[in-house]
Every structure is written in structure tokens, then in C-alpha cells.
Amino acid sequence: MAMGTMMTCRMMSISPGMPSSSPPTQSPAPASLPLRTIPGSYGWPLLGPISDRLDYFWFQGPDTFFKKRTDKYKSTVFRTNVPPTFPFFAGVNPNVVAVLDTKSFAYLFDMDIVEKKNILVGEFMPSVKFTGNIRTCAYLDTSEPQHTQLKNFAMGILKRSSKVWLSELVASLDTMWDTIDTDVSQKGSGSYLIPLQQALFKFLVKSLAGADPSNSPEIAESGYAMLDKWLALQLLPTIKIGILQPLEEIFLHSFSYPFFLVSGDYNKLYQFIRNEAKELLRYAETEFGLNQEDTIHNLLFILGFNAFGGFSIFLPGLISRIVSDTALQEKLRDEVRQNAGPNLSFESVMKMPLVQSVVYETLRLSPPVPLQFARARKDFQLSSHDSVFDIKKGELLCGYQPLVMRDPEVFDDPESFRADRFMGEEGGELLKYLYWSNGPQTGSPSASNKQCAAKDYVTLTGSMMVAYLLKRYDSITGDSASITAVEKAVK
Numbered sequence: 001m002a003m004g005t006m007m008t009c010r011m012m013s014i015s016p017g018m019p020s021s022s023p024p025t026q027s028p029a030p031a032s033l034p035l036r037t038i039p040g041s042y043g044w045p046l047l048g049p050i051s052d053r054l055d056y057f058w059f060q061g062p063d064t065f066f067k068k069r070t071d072k073y074k075s076t077v078f079r080t081n082v083p084p085t086f087p088f089f090a091g092v093n094p095n096v097v098a099v100l101d102t103k104s105f106a107y108l109f110d111m112d113i114v115e116k117k118n119i120l121v122g123e124f125m126p127s128v129k130f131t132g133n134i135r136t137c138a139y140l141d142t143s144e145p146q147h148t149q150l151k152n153f154a155m156g157i158l159k160r161s162s163k164v165w166l167s168e169l170v171a172s173l174d175t176m177w178d179t180i181d182t183d184v185s186q187k188g189s190g191s192y193l194i195p196l197q198q199a200l201f202k203f204l205v206k207s208l209a210g211a212d213p214s215n216s217p218e219i220a221e222s223g224y225a226m227l228d229k230w231l232a233l234q235l236l237p238t239i240k241i242g243i244l245q246p247l248e249e250i251f252l253h254s255f256s257y258p259f260f261l262v263s264g265d266y267n268k269l270y271q272f273i274r275n276e277a278k279e280l281l282r283y284a285e286t287e288f289g290l291n292q293e294d295t296i297h298n299l300l301f302i303l304g305f306n307a308f309g310g311f312s313i314f315l316p317g318l319i320s321r322i323v324s325d326t327a328l329q330e331k332l333r334d335e336v337r338q339n340a341g342p343n344l345s346f347e348s349v350m351k352m353p354l355v356q357s358v359v360y361e362t363l364r365l366s367p368p369v370p371l372q373f374a375r376a377r378k379d380f381q382l383s384s385h386d387s388v389f390d391i392k393k394g395e396l397l398c399g400y401q402p403l404v405m406r407d408p409e410v411f412d413d414p415e416s417f418r419a420d421r422f423m424g425e426e427g428g429e430l431l432k433y434l435y436w437s438n439g440p441q442t443g444s445p446s447a448s449n450k451q452c453a454a455k456d457y458v459t460l461t462g463s464m465m466v467a468y469l470l471k472r473y474d475s476i477t478g479d480s481a482s483i484t485a486v487e488k489a490v491k
């Protein structure tokens with residue numbers, strides 16, 4: 001056991017998944033941690049998976065599903081099934097080892113001991129027909145040479161876009177909030193979900209692809225909705241919607257939807273990129289040796305799945321947090337107006353620690369991508385805060401971020417939203433436990449890890465959005481879907 005613990009300590013401290021600039025995510029396991037058999041079971045064939053599936057989607061929901069089992073087994077590491085499963089996902093093995101504290105979750109980042117081939121959303125993988133019959137970057141393991149090429153491409157287009165990122169973001173936000181202001185004054189309230197998606201689509205296409213949607217009226221009008229449908233068909237078997245059961249189980253979680261339902265839209269987006277993003281296609285070929293097919297399908301995936309999908313979940317939560325809390329608005333407004341200058345810039349946002357902390361705290365309490373998976377490359381020992389477990393090569397680890405980010409060993413008062421949690425020296429220390437990007441917030445995405453390529457762009461964009469709101473409005477009131485009152489700042 002002592003030998004096992006020593007090996008575990010060494011794995012944590014030299015983990016190549018962690019950038020060398022950042023400290024190890026967790027302190028080494030104390031020598032006294034006991035070796036424990038992983039609790040939990042997969043149940044009877046067919047019955048175990050179906051019963052877990054019904055708990056997950058229907059009777060309990062993901063939060064309670066994982067919480068109840070943690071309590072039952074008195075362990076943050078246990079065996080369970082996760083959907084999709086029986087009857088029409090016959091080839092999909094639902095057996096996983098759940099890892100639900102900050103320490104065991106961090107093994108998902110260590111690319112020396114886990115692999116990430118085809119498991120972006122778990123053992124189930126949507127058909128490659130959705131992505132032009134190729135496996136896009138997010139489905140590749142770091143050991144596959146194409147991962148390096150495509151991850152560098154993703155980081156390359158972000159770097160290129162950084163020149164226009166801010167101006168395009170602000171231009172799209174201006175249009176979005178002008179629409180909402182008009183709705184509030186004419187109808188008494190304005191929904192922000194669709195205007196936000198329209199703004200995101202335009203901003204992301206212009207900055208990441210260097211293409212202007214207004215050159216194609218159909219793409220300008222409906223591009224965002226085309227992406228919504230394309231995303232939904234891929235992800236439906238894995239997501240709890242919360243509509244009328246058992247209809248949801250029968251129609252949304254029992255089989256995967258075929259690509260032909262969205263092929264027309266996807267082909268329009270493909271043609272649009274091919275015609276309008278010629279400069280980017282040349283850049284991909286000369287800098288990264290990528291052919292046109294690989295570039296367009298990967299670009300559409302980065303733009304539609306990673307960026308548009310991620311922001312469409314993250315930003316409504318952030319807006320809702322701000323518009324429903326007047327006391328928080330007051331504090332943020334002071335900080336923003338003292339530091340913003342005449343025009344917002346990334347530099348000015350860097351001088352707003354409360355704004356940044358609010359963004360981090362929102363990502364902690366509502367991580368936009370709740371589930372992360374990784375498969376053991378070899379046998380190894382995994383530590384939670386209180387035990388050590390043997391993991392066998394090939395086993396699938398499944399981390400549920402919403403619980404991990406409420407780990408009471410790391411975060412005081414973990415269930416509460418504390419706007420200033422990540423401020424100051426002590427708050428800054430906590431960033432190494434903030435995992436929304438599939439890596440610590442102190443880490444750096446690279447070709448040798450699977451951390452989100454846009455880790456810093458996402459937090460900066462969130463901060464820009466908060467600063468923009470507090471600069472534009474003296475007060476803004478609303479909820480998770482709409483704005484009901486605004487008081488604009490006098491210029």
C-alpha cells in the first residue's frame with residue numbers, strides 16, 4: 001500500500017497534463033490513505049443500466065443522482081452506469097467510475113495515464129456524419145498526430161482573431177442590447193436568449209472565420225438556429241431536458257437522431273465557410289498543412305460546438321446572475337466605472353478583480369460542460385481526499401463538474417455564490433481548483449493536453465460582457481430569460 005501511495009504521489013506531482021508553470025493541482029496523498037475497493041456496482045445486465053438511466057434522467061436528475069450515490073457509498077469515487085443505454089444503444093457500455101472531488105477529478109487532466117479518444121460526451125459518440133465523416137479535434141487523443149495539428153490550428157485562429165475579438169464582440173453586444181432596450185420600452189420586457197445567440201453567431205463567425213454573415217442573407221438570418229438544431233441532434237441522447245416524462249425517455253433518450261435531419265443546414269454552413277472564409281482556408285493550409293475538408297469541418301465544430309455551444313450555456317447564466325442582483329450590480333458598477341476609461345479594453349478589464357471573480361464564481365457554480373470523461377491508459381492508483389483506489393486499464397472515468405466544484409475540502413461555503421471568492425491572494429490560490437475548461441484555471445492549453453483552447457478568451461469575454469453591462473446601464477433588472485427594466489447610463 002505504501003508503495004502504491006508513493007506512486008500516486010509521484011504521478012500527481014510530475015503529471016505532464018499540468019503545465020510546468022502551474023503548481024500540482026493537489027497536494028500529495030498522505031501516506032495514511034487506505035487502499036479501498038471501488039464501491040458501487042453496475043447491477044444486473046440491462047436492468048442495472050436502465051434503472052440508473054431512469055434515475056439520471058427522470059426520478060432524480062444528474063445532481064441528485066451523483067449526490068445520492070456519494071452519500072450511499074460514503075465515497076466520492078464509485079462505480080455506476082450513466083446514460084445513454086438500453087434498448088437502442090446496444091454498443092455503448094454505460095459502466096463508469098465516477099470521480100466527484102477535486103483531487104480524483106484532476107486525474108482526468110493527466111494525459112500520461114488517461115486517454116481521450118472519442119469520449120468527448122462519454123462512451124456514446126454522435127455519428128461522424130455530423131462532422132463531414134471526420135473525427136474533429138475534440139474527439140482526438142493527444143497521442144494522435146492530427147490532434148497536435150488541429151489543436152495548434154484552433155489556438156492559431158484564436159490568436160489571429162484577437163485583433164478583432166473585442167471590437168466584434170462590442171459591435172454585436174450593441175445590436176443585441178439595442179434590441180432588448182426597444183422591447184423593454186415597447187412591450188415591458190425583452191427576452192435575451194435569441195438576441196444573445198444571434199449576437200454570438202455574428203461575433204464568432206466574423207472573428208474566428210473572418211467571414212461576414214451578412215454576405216449570405218439566409219446564414220445571417222438563420223445561422224444560429226441551424227447550429228442549435230445540429231447541436232441538439234448530436235447531444236439529445238445525453239441531456240436531461242426536463243419536459244414531460246415518460247415522453248422524454250421514449251422519444252429523446254432512446255435512440256440517436258440521424259444526420260439527414262440537419263444535413264441541408266449543415267451543407268449551407270459548409271458552403272458559406274468555403275465561399276466566405278477563403279483567407280482562413282489558405283492560412284490553415286500554409287501554416288498547419290490542413291486540407292480544405294479538414295479545415296472546414298473542424299472550423300464548423302470549433303465555431304458551432306465548442307464556441308457557440310459553450311457561450312450559449314455560459315453567458316445566459318452570467319447575465320441572469322447580474323440582472324437579478326442589485327447589490328452585486330452596485331459593487332460591480334463602481335469597479336467598472338473607475339477602471340473602464342472611455343472605451344473598454346482587455347487591459348482595463350484586467351484591472352477589475354471583482355468582475356473577474358464573478359465570472360470565475362459563475363463558472364464554478366454552473367460549469368457549462370458538466371460531464372468530463374477519460375479512459376485509463378494503463379493500470380494506476382487514483383486518490384480521492386480519503387482513499388486510494390485501483391483503476392484498471394480501459395476503465396472509463398466520469399467526472400461531474402457541478403459536484404466537484406462544490407468540494408467542501410477546497411471551497412468554503414461551497415453552495416453559496418460568493419462574488420469575491422477568487423479575489424486577493426487566497427482567492428487567486430483557488431484558481432488551480434477551477435476546472436470548467438477541462439484543466440485548472442492556472443494551466444495553459446497546449447497540443448499535449450485536452451484543455452479548452454480558448455480558456456482565457458472565454459473568461460475575458462465573460463468579463464467584457466459584465467463590464468459592458470455595468471457601463472451601459474445604471475441599473476438593469478431581469479431573470480434567467482428576460483429583462484424587465486433598464487435605466488441607461490447618461491453618457
Ligand code: HEM
Pocket residue numbers: 116120137138139140151154155158302306307308309310311314368369371372373436437438449450451452453454457458
Ligand atoms: C463558454 C465557452 C466554452 C466552454 C465552456 C468550453 C469548454 C471546453 C471544455 C470543457 C473542453 C474539454 C472537453 C473534453 O475534452 O472533455 C473544451 C475543449 C475545446 N475547446 Fe472549449 N469551451 C468554450 C469555448 C471555446 C471557444 C471559443 C473555442 C474556440 C477556439 C474553443 C475551443 C476548444 C477546442 C479546440 C477544444 C478541444 C481541445 C483539445 O482537443 O485538446 N472552446 N472546451
